[in-house]
Amino acid sequence: MNKSGKISAAILILISLFSIFAPFISPYNPEMIDLDNLKKPPDADHLLGTDNKGRDILSRILYGGRISISVAVASALLSIGIGLIIGICSGYFGGRIDTAIMAFVDLILSFPALLLAIGISVILPPGIYTVMIAIAAVGWASFARVIRGYILTIKEALFIDAAKAIGCNEIRILFRYLMPQCIPLILVMTGMKLGGYILTEASLSFLGLGAQPPTATWGSMISANRTYFSSAPWMVIFPGLMITITALCVNILGDSLRDKYGLKIKR
Amino acid sequence: MVKRGISAIKIYLIKKLLLFIPILSGVTLMTFTLVKALPGDPVLSMVGERAQPEIIQKFRKEIGTDKNTLSQYFGYIKLLIKGEFGRSYYTNRKVFDDLLLKFPNTLKLALMAMIIATPIGLLLGFISAYKKDTFIDRFISAGAVTGLSMPVFWSGLLIMLFFSLKLKMFPPSGSGSIRFLILPAVTLSLPAIATLARITRTIIIEIFDMPFITAVRVKGIAEHRINFIHVFKNALIPIVTVIGLDFGSYLNGAVLTETIFGWDGIGRFMMEGIIKRDYPVIMGCVITGTVVFVFINLLVDIIYHYLDPRVRLK
Numbered sequence: 001m002n003k004s005g006k007i008s009a010a011i012l013i014l015i016s017l018f019s020i021f022a023p024f025i026s027p028y029n030p031e032m033i034d035l036d037n038l039k040k041p042p043d044a045d046h047l048l049g050t051d052n053k054g055r056d057i058l059s060r061i062l063y064g065g066r067i068s069i070s071v072a073v074a075s076a077l078l079s080i081g082i083g084l085i086i087g088i089c090s091g092y093f094g095g096r097i098d099t100a101i102m103a104f105v106d107l108i109l110s111f112p113a114l115l116l117a118i119g120i121s122v123i124l125p126p127g128i129y130t131v132m133i134a135i136a137a138v139g140w141a142s143f144a145r146v147i148r149g150y151i152l153t154i155k156e157a158l159f160i161d162a163a164k165a166i167g168c169n170e171i172r173i174l175f176r177y178l179m180p181q182c183i184p185l186i187l188v189m190t191g192m193k194l195g196g197y198i199l200t201e202a203s204l205s206f207l208g209l210g211a212q213p214p215t216a217t218w219g220s221m222i223s224a225n226r227t228y229f230s231s232a233p234w235m236v237i238f239p240g241l242m243i244t245i246t247a248l249c250v251n252i253l254g255d256s257l258r259d260k261y262g263l264k265i266k267r
Numbered sequence: 268m269v270k271r272g273i274s275a276i277k278i279y280l281i282k283k284l285l286l287f288i289p290i291l292s293g294v295t296l297m298t299f300t301l302v303k304a305l306p307g308d309p310v311l312s313m314v315g316e317r318a319q320p321e322i323i324q325k326f327r328k329e330i331g332t333d334k335n336t337l338s339q340y341f342g343y344i345k346l347l348i349k350g351e352f353g354r355s356y357y358t359n360r361k362v363f364d365d366l367l368l369k370f371p372n373t374l375k376l377a378l379m380a381m382i383i384a385t386p387i388g389l390l391l392g393f394i395s396a397y398k399k400d401t402f403i404d405r406f407i408s409a410g411a412v413t414g415l416s417m418p419v420f421w422s423g424l425l426i427m428l429f430f431s432l433k434l435k436m437f438p439p440s441g442s443g444s445i446r447f448l449i450l451p452a453v454t455l456s457l458p459a460i461a462t463l464a465r466i467t468r469t470i471i472i473e474i475f476d477m478p479f480i481t482a483v484r485v486k487g488i489a490e491h492r493i494n495f496i497h498v499f500k501n502a503l504i505p506i507v508t509v510i511g512l513d514f515g516s517y518l519n520g521a522v523l524t525e526t527i528f529g530w531d532g533i534g535r536f537m538m539e540g541i542i543k544r545d546y547p548v549i550m551g552c553v554i555t556g557t558v559v560f561v562f563i564n565l566l567v568d569i570i571y572h573y574l575d576p577r578v579r580l581k
Contacts, residue, residue, distance in 0.1 A: 107289055112560040114519045119294070119553045122541065123301045195416055202418050203523060207541055222421055226527070229424055230432050230439075240421030247416035255412070 005256025008249035015246055019065035028056035030063040031214045039232045049234040051225055057235060061242055064216040069246065071128050071210070071217075072197040075135035076190055079197075082136065083143025084182065088174055090144065091151025102148065108141040117200060121209035131210045135200050143189060150185050151178060184261045191254025195247040202243045218243045279572075283565050294557045298550040299343050303336070322354075347554065353547035355540075362551040365536060370555070373532030376525065377517040379452035384459035385510055391460065392467020397494070399472060407464060414461030419520050423454035423527040440529030451528040455520050459513055466509050470502045504571070511567030515560040 001009075018025065027047070028034075034054030042049040048057040090101040117134035124130040154160070155178065163177050204210045205219030213220070218239040225235035352362040395407040430450060431439040437450050474480065475498065483497055525534035533552055540548030 107286070107293065110286065110290060110561055110564060111293070112515055112519050112556055114522065115553050115556045115560070116297075118522075118537070118541070118549075119297045119301075122546070122549050123297065199416070199418050203420070206418070206420050206523065207538060209541065219418070222418075222424070226424060229428065233428055236421070236424055240418065240424070243421065244413070244417045247418075248413055251412050251416050 001260050002256045005253050005260075008252040008256075011245065012249045012253065015065060015242075015249075016069060018062055019069055022059075022062040022066055026056075026059035026062040028059040030055060030059040030216055032056075039228060039235070041232070042234055048238045049232070051221075051235050052228050052232070057221075057238055060216040060221060061218065061239055064218050064221060064239065065242065065246075067128060067211050067215065067217045068198065068201055068205070068219065068243070071131050071201045072135075072194060075132045075139060075197050075201070076194050078132060078136035079139030079143055079193070080186055080190065082140035084147055084179065084186065086140065087144040087147030088151055088178055088182070091148035092155055092170075092174060092178060094152075098148070102145070105141045105145050108138060109145070111138065113138045114200065114203060117204060118207065118209065121204055121207075126209050126212055128211050131201055131204050134204065134209075135197050139193065139197065142193065143186070146185065146189055147182055150182060154178065154181055188254070188257045188261055191250065191257045193254075195251040195254065198243065198247045198250065280569070283568065287561060290557065290561055294554055295344055295347060296340070298554060299340050301546060301550060352551040352554070355548050356545045357543055362547045365548075366533065366551055366555050369531060369533050369536050372530060373518065373521050373525070373534060376448065376451055376455065376521055376530055376532055377514060379448050380455035380459060380517050381510070381514060383452055384456035384463060387456075388460040388463025389467055389506065391464040393471060395464060395468040396471035396475070399468075404468075408468070411461040411464045414457050415465075417457065418523075419454055419458060420523040420527055422457055423451065423524055426450055426454050427527065440527075447528070447530065451524045451530050454527070455517055455524045458520065459517065462513060463506075463509065467502070467506055470505050471498060474498050474501050508567060508571050511570065512564060514567075515563050518556060518560060518563075 032055060034050065034056075037046065037050050037054045039052055040046055040050040040054075046056050046058065048061065050056055051060070086101060090098045116138055117131075120134040120137055121130050124133065160173060160177060163173050168176070201210065201217070202219035202222075205217040206223040208220070208223065210220060211217050213224070221239040222236050225232070225239075229236050350363045352366070354361055355365070358365075391407050391411070395404045395411075398404045427439050427450060431437045437446055439450075440447075480493065480497060483493055488497075521532060522534035522537055524530070525532045526538040529535065533555065537549060537552035537556075539545070540552065
């Protein structure tokens with residue numbers, strides 16, 4: 001992995017640690033309203049300032065990160081899980097099942113992703129699980145397509161013939177022999193897609209379809225605070241900066257993973 | 268030969284048009300589920316509690332609330348085809364009329380963003396490819412990744428803060444003349460510039476490595492001629508496709524950008540609908556957005572074919 005990839009990975013680990021240990025390191029309760037300190041610019045007491053209810057921005061960003069990051073990661077895991085199983089089966093069995101599944105994948109991919117996610121989030125009650133489902137409902141399709149393509153190239157390999165020759169059943173071939181081969185591919189794909197999931201999560205939260213107030217997420221902080229943007233820009237700048245830094249590090253890491261494994265995948 | 272070519276396009280077109288059916292069924296099924304899932308009378312939730320009794324009766328008859336779910340769904344589709352998207356809960360205006368009113372604004376915004384993004388993105392991509400692995404290339408590539416990682420609703424606010432609140436060059440929000448259009452269009456173009464620059468770079472570098480470039484070089488053709496004629500011409504086709512396909516994502520991003528800048532298009536209409544839980548409005552926007560998106564993709568596919576006859580439509 002190149003240098004920028006390593007630095008990004010380090011920053012991501014740091015951000016994750018900060019979010020995981022938010023209850024121990026955050027200076028204030030993120031939901032504590034403090035009417036003496038409304039819209040305070042960043043200073044020694046409140047490193048990133050306070051919002052219109054006097055809540056500490058830094059604490060809210062730390063807690064918000066827990067939700068923003070875990071929703072994006074959970075969406076990715078859900079997409080990988082569905083995409084992997086469907087992609088492997090489609091590629092390995094081929095024939096009509098394959099044709100049908102790939103037609104369905106094409107169908108999903110021809111939807112405008114954000115609109116589809118909005119549609120799903122509106123049907124289901126707003127909250128973090130809805131966001132996960134909305135992202136994964138679109139996300140699995142690109143995983144399935146890439147994994148299926150890869151399985152097509154390796155299923156004729158000698159080690160698969162060997163596995164068949166020693167009498168492995170199909171379940172064993174699928175999960176014991178083919179699936180581990182997909183790991184680098186999945187790693188690279190995840191690196192390429194996760195940044196987008198972070199942005200989608202932020203967008204849905206911004207639209208009010210994610211975690212509901214008073215719970216903070218990075219996206220919902222921007223949406224709630226943008227009314228005060230001209231008088232108290234720090235209320236919006238810092239949460240957005242966190243989204244950008246996180247998505248940026250994921251994207252750079254994704255690019256360097258792709259270069260490392262020499263895989264060509266379009267974003 | 269010619270005849271076969273035309274019929275191949277026709278078959279392809281028909282195939283693509285057939286794809287419309289499952290896509291539209293998918294979207295309408297989603298919105299129909301929403302109508303059904305809402306508490307209370309589905310017809311009332313579609314036309315609004317404040318609708319006149321005769322309209323409620325008309326919808327009730329069209330949808331057929333007494334019949335089973337499947338025929339209700341077909342009734343719903345029939346209404347949609349007639350342009351009956353229901354009425355807004357709040358303004359009691361026909362959603363379809365509002366959509367017709369606001370769609371040109373969104374189109375204007377998307378086109379403007381495209382006009383800004385295309386030359387800049389292409390230029391940056393070309394420079395990056397020609398100066399591969401130099402400082403300039405790294406700088407542009409880093410900028411492009413950053414552009415991809417910024418949420419538009421945030422970069423839009425920053426642009427607004429700087430250009431309209433600090434420098435007072437443009438009005439912060441509203442819609443109308445071109446002065447209102449510039450800032451949202453610039454915001455919307457940022458991720459597009461980033462995508463275009465990255466893809467152009469990749470395509471040009473790939474063409475550099477192709478044998479035919481070596482061949483023209485061996486023939487002794489001047490370097491600038493190689494760059495402008497051979498590389499550029501071959502890069503153009505895939506790039507045009509990318510620009511076209513990206514147009515759909517402009518429409519996507521418009522939801523967020525229009526909201527920030529108060530541009531009176533479909534995106535803001537939808538956002539207001541979401542905030543107020545104005546379901547007919549949300550459904551109308553989702554359906555319209557999907558139809559436009561799919562239609563544009565189809566158009567790009569066809570243009571692609573005419574630009575490059577080598578492409579086999581499948």
